[in-house]
Amino acid sequence: MxxxxxxxxxxxxxxxxxxxxxxxxxxxxxxxxxxxxxxxxxxxxxxxxxxxxxxxxxxxxxxxxxxxxxxxxxxxxxxxxxxxxxxxxxxxxxFPTYADGFPPEVIAAFCERAGVDGVLGNKPASGTAIIAELGGEHERTGQPIVYTSADSVFQIAAHVGTIPLEEQYRLCRVARDEVMVGAHAVGRVIARPFAGEAGTYERISAKRRDFSLLxxxxxxxxxxxxxxxxxxxxxxxxxxxxxxxxxxxxxxxxxxxxxxxxxxxxxxxxxxxxxxxxxxxxxxxxxxxxxxxxxxxxxxxxxxxxxxxxxxxxxxxxxxxxxxxxxxxxxxxxxxxxxxxxxxxxxxxxxxxxxxxxxxxxxxxxxxxxxxxxxxxxxxxxxxxxxxxx
The missing domain is CATH 3.40.720.10 (Alkaline Phosphatase, subunit A)
Structure with a gap:
């Protein structure tokens, strides 16, 4: 064979x-x-x-x-x-990368099309670090954490008790299909769900989902x-x-x-x-x-x-x-x-x-x-x- x-x-x-x-x-x-x-x-x-x-x-x-x-x-x-x-x-x-975070027009378009009243973060960061930094505020406000890295990625981190998984995936699909297109067509939009309590947050790797550019x-x-x-x-x-x-x-x-x-x-x-x-x-x-x-x-x-x-x-x-x-x-x-x-x-x-x-x-x-x-x-x-x- x-x-x-x-x-x-x-x-x-x-x-x-x-x-x-x-x-x-x-x-x-x-x-x-x-x-x-x-x-x-x-x-x-x-x-x-x-x-x-x-x-x-x-x-x-x-x-x-x-x-x-x-x-x-x-x-x-x-x-x-x-x-x-x-x-x-x-x-x-x-692919485009964002060393200083995403420009205001990108974030504004995401918020409008996804139906959220704002985001937290909007900067390059380690996923575990930004969840530790902003997880508590995210749970208080309900606003998703948006961040990037040296890679061409638009990442959305959210606590599964604050934004359920399917809603996190919907936010990613909006970002992939309606926002991160054209000049902003990043390689991947990634859902980064996490759980737990402040100080002991843990990412749920098995529920991560990548929405890649074809x-x-x-x-x-x-x-x-x-x-x-x-x-x-x-x-x-x-x-x-x-x-x-x-x-x-x-x-x-x-x-x-x-x-x-x-x-x-x-x-x-x-x-x-x-x-x-x-x-x-x-x-x-x-x-x-x-x-x-x-x-x-x-x-x-x-x-x-x-x-x-x-x-x-x-x-x-x-x-x-x-x-x-x-x-x-x-x-x-x-x-x-x-x-x-x-x-x-x-x-x-x-x-x-x-x-x-x-x-x-x-x-x-x-x-x-x-x-x-x-x-x-x-x-x-x-x-x-x-x-x-x-």
Missing amino acids: SLYVTIILDGAGVGDAPDAAAYGDAGADTLGHVVRQQRPDLPNLTCWGLGRLVDGLPEAEAPAASWGRMTERAAGKDSTTGHWALAGLVLEQP PTGPTLLDVLRDAGVRTVCVGKVASLFGGQGVDEEVKTAGNDDGVRKTLAAIREAAASGEPTFVWTNLVDFDELYGHRSDAVGYARALEAFDAALPELEAALPEGAVLTLTADHGNDPTYPGSDHTRERVPVLRYVRGATEAADLGTHPTFAAHAADVARYFGVPWNGPGSPLGAS
């Missing part, structure tokens, strides 16, 4: 982006800094060849996986831009599905494409759950014999550790994934491919708490293969799309050449 699995280690860059300085990220190196500072125990990733890409790990003499890097050509360093590029849709213009052109997912390849997206991947080109969306609650559900998707595909592309995002590296400047937690998450790698290998049928890569960097040791412009690693494992090779450094993330299409024998007319090809 034909099975290709891609796992995105969200935010796991390997530094060395040629345009990093233009993004204020000169010297960022997510995996390199975490490995050298925290010395995580990564025997399986080392065996795969990660040491060929990251200084501080031993170089395997005969890596189990082929190794290489990809360079972001698209404008931007957010999750949507990175995943779209990995799917062969390379943005020439970045891709502006065909992607790898569309091409595969049109060719009869089943597309299964685990984690936040489907939401980044607005569900376009996705046969099955599998939601997750963190890395461990993402690995479990990826294993289930692999086993289901192997049992069915149907050509299948499984695309997983493991978000904890980025959301819990990169954005929170937690290098220790990042290292522990790498160790946990490393420990799961043999089970993922064993679940693959003969000839199946498992590729590990990333969508951008998020160096927890770098100043600030935003994504970092970096190249991303590629480790491409083929079950049953006896040799691996240096895949080189590709000039675009779209090499991933070309590689997946080649594996399934599907014509690829988009940018990029398959991994290892010039």
